[in-house]
Amino acid sequence: MSNQLTGATDLRQRAHQILDEACSRVGLDPTGAELLRLRSNAVFKLRAPIIARIATAPTAAERLPAVLAVTRWLADRAFPTVRPADGITEQPMNVDGATVTFWHYIPTAPAPATTADLGRLLRALHTGPTPPFQLRTLIDPLASIRATVQHQPGVLDHDDQVWLSDRIAGLTGAWRTLPFREPPTLLHGDAWIDNLLRHQDGHVILGDWDSVALGPCEWDLIHSYHGERRFGLSPTDVDDFATTYGDDLREWDGYESLMQIRDVYAIGIHIRNAPGDPFSHQELTHRLNCLRSGDTRTRWHMKDA
Template sequence: MLHKEMHQILVAVCRRVGLDPSGAELLRLRSNAVFRLREGVVVRVATAPDALPRVVQALEVTRWLAGRGFPTVRPADVPGQPLLQDGRAVSFWRYVPAGPGGKPTTRDLGRLLRALHDQPAPAFELRRLADPLARVRYAVEHAPGVLSDRERAWLADRIAELTEAWDNLRFSSPPALLHGDGWIDNLLRDPGGRVVLCDWDSVSVGPREWDLIPTYHGHRRFGLSAADVEAFADAYGWDLRDWPGYDTLIQIRELYAIGIHIRNAPADPFSRRELAVRLDSIMRGDPRARWHLAEA
């Protein structure tokens, strides 16, 4: 199973760098297996075998942003990272203990994304977000035993349709520095009460709308309230629903959100169950079905 495989990689890579993996706590298992070590280090093991370039950029961008005073998680002092272990990219980060002030809010998220999008372009080159469904397309084409022939054909047609729609969107402003997964669960509150952004594996340059759509999609599928969305839009300074491409982008985000579960389904029981829920609701055109982010 995926959990066991990721833990084996954790143990091996910790031995390479002199960290103690005993008692490691699994915090999350999706695009990464995220472990917290006793030394105050978070180890992220990418579940996708092609993740290394993304992890390299995540480390580079967070170092640059931290140097500018932007509230971000920071890489741990582990020489030579990211490392490859059994074909998986592994990165090491400073653990952020929970601080006072309660859980971060969508208002915090809107404020931080506004500040991020206002950053200048870094001197180094970043990935361009040109095709947000590329990894979903690949997963559909290379997922033997996960999808039925009918599901695979339907998804291929839908991906082609929405890729064309993406290419025809007229975005509201020039490309900006994107977090790439602007979702409330990627916020942490540090011991000083400051809210910081984490999980930078999808960082890129592209239309700011891509960073905004997860909150609106969260109202549709993950239980965020109308008030959460209003607070987010108010803090960011713009309501995405006023943009003509909003409905198209919601549909693209729907498909994007099943990609990780197609990739993980062969080895992860939760992903198998959640993929069935998400795919059924999309194919039936049901916008009200509730999706899940983790085990119930």
């Protein structure tokens, strides 16, 4: 992978600039905004209290109207989800190429949510109805990283770009032959324990619906099993998840192929962020080395913020 960071920008500074402009447009005060997360999205807590989320992915403007619609629909059905802030009609909002949305703030309890909580919520989501409006269908989960590899010159060196393109092509073929067991259902799309919030009153809420779609439930399930291999979840965490969901993906014939697809999918954000984020640049190198060597067990890392 290339070691050059030419044209790098300060992601944190740019996120604050976008936040200031977005708040100005809707009459919110960005003074003292707290940066909670800087990964695929920059997430700020305002004094209001409202959460502002800034997405920089090229497809965000196209996807986020559906995210707002689905979360409003789920909230109206009493599903425990984050919901868009009331009274802000100008969203999603384009600011300097980024897409901004505003959400109700969830006051959280110190006790973390668990994989059992996630399994319970996903079972309710997957066995419930689908929205009465059009949603995208998850046909090709590697489409975004395929486009990223092709359109990020200077981030990947030639050998890495060729290897990754070939790997994506092979796994795309594998996806098309996976023996999915159920009809398409409503997917969260990024069903990872970090996207759960435990409210101060004790109940657990599912957030970060940016990847919502219709598709095979296995795509939501694989995240927790992948978390054991790469992100420090324990075998007990995964067993608890499988028990509460009521199905163990490890018993499915397509398990290993889907795990490999998820492994490649999980480096896309770091290819996109590497030009302006030293952590992503370093983590991309680490993850690529694992993939190219066939190492399926070495721990990967997440940014704290």
